[in-house]
Amino acid sequence: MASCALLLVACASGPARRVSEPSARIQQLTVRADGNWSTDLRIENFSSITMRFDALRLELEVEDHPAGTLQASPGVTVGPESADVVTVELAPTAAAKFAVARALADGRSIEYSLQGTMTATPNESRQREFEMERRSALSPAPGLPGVMR
Template sequence: MKPSYLVRFTLVLVSLVLLAACGGGKPVRRINPPALSVQQLSVQADGRWLIELRVQNFSTVAMRFDTLEAGLEIEGSNAGAIFLRPMLEIPGQSADVVEATLAPSHEAAAKLTEAARSGSIGYQLRGGIETGEPSKKFPLSQSSRLSPVPGRPNTYR
């Protein structure tokens, strides 16, 4: 038996509707707040800290990071301010690393030294992230912990 004209017409119509539903449109453009965290902190011979900061883009589109500004605290002690103008473009759902050098406060440096003996130390970044494309300002508040890296003196992750 051959399918009737009405059945064939219905199948074609359903196929076209399904094809149209699959097709189109542009990808959804979602702008989500980025994140900034300490990936690694190394104490240099002169006492300054070399800080590798991980910049995470949680948006679905590429973002250009123009300004990263944050105060760093170590166990509640102000370590100093970080101000960078990386002009760094990061694709959507990706991350990159930037470096900053900081001359820490005496109190924060002493607390970091204690971390080598105790195992880990808490830190907090507070400030803001400014992007140029798209043009937005995002508040920043990130808390986490750093631990000494085995076999690498004066290095924390």
């Protein structure tokens, strides 16, 4: 009888709940007619539980030129080990605008970095702030003028 009770208790606990550092990356950067950028940020939840992403504040650099701050309150809920995309508008600095325009004109890739914080609430828990840093690159999207992916 005691062994059956222990087995039931072990099964009731379920899988481990793991909260991992989330991340974000630029999925697409679109240069609008007014010179500002529309950035599609892919928010990645590496946790084994659902998380609601309440805020983000990420400093963007393009080819080592500060471009500006991507700041938003997406309020998006992302399932375990999943991702979602939010769009954030940015009025970039002149140096960053020029670097992206030059890369688009030359048809070449451009390096970028994101650094800052993401505020998220793990399912059934308290809100937490996560530090984030990412380096990657974007390339011109064939057939889509002014778009880098």
